[in-house]
Amino acid sequence: MIAGHFGFAAAVKAKARATPLWALMLGSQWLDVVFVPLLAAKVEWLEPTAGSKPGDYGAVIIHADYTHSLIGALLLSALFGVLFWRRYGSGPAVVLGLTSLSHWFLDLLFHRADMPIVPGGAGNLPRLGFALWTYPSVAAAIELLLVVVGSATYWRAAAQVAGSDSAAQRRATVCGISIFAAGILTLALNLLGM
Ligand SMILES: [Zn+2]
Numbered sequence: 001m002i003a004g005h006f007g008f009a010a011a012v013k014a015k016a017r018a019t020p021l022w023a024l025m026l027g028s029q030w031l032d033v034v035f036v037p038l039l040a041a042k043v044e045w046l047e048p049t050a051g052s053k054p055g056d057y058g059a060v061i062i063h064a065d066y067t068h069s070l071i072g073a074l075l076l077s078a079l080f081g082v083l084f085w086r087r088y089g090s091g092p093a094v095v096l097g098l099t100s101l102s103h104w105f106l107d108l109l110f111h112r113a114d115m116p117i118v119p120g121g122a123g124n125l126p127r128l129g130f131a132l133w134t135y136p137s138v139a140a141a142i143e144l145l146l147v148v149v150g151s152a153t154y155w156r157a158a159a160q161v162a163g164s165d166s167a168a169q170r171r172a173t174v175c176g177i178s179i180f181a182a183g184i185l186t187l188a189l190n191l192l193g194m
Helices: 003-015 021-028 030-040 070-088 090-110 119-124 136-162 166-191
Strands: 045-048 060-063
Touching (some): 003 090, 003 136, 021 090, 030 090, 070 090, 136 166
């Protein structure tokens, strides 16, 4: 899932005006960003579910035992917040850390039970995931909802801040539509297995 996380980040921006949108977008994907080099190094990997083709929407067991373990997500999210502390101050840093952590909780709804609590799946604790991906149309509809609600919430807040300044109103509209379009495009590519 990518689009749903972006939608969530856009909604956060509506409330957290001092936090830069790009950092919120990056934060919402931070666990997946760290996943990429570990995937390349084969420390973490993807396993298509039985009978599926690579790229089928949500048809994957994700062995991201470090980046997507609960403890790993907490540590990576704390690190992400700290990276922004000096430049933006404590408020935005905390918002960014929590936005990064939101990725784990959103993924928890979608993943099959492949998310460990402790990095590396140590201790043989149960793996978590509510497996919405086993109902692809429901999962896609929820992602779409996150994109629509997130970009609309962002747009409304930006328009409110712009007030009677017509140039700022235009910027708010362009930004709101851009976030919506990028979210829809990302979801469409994801559904098409690209
Ligand atoms: Zn993820």
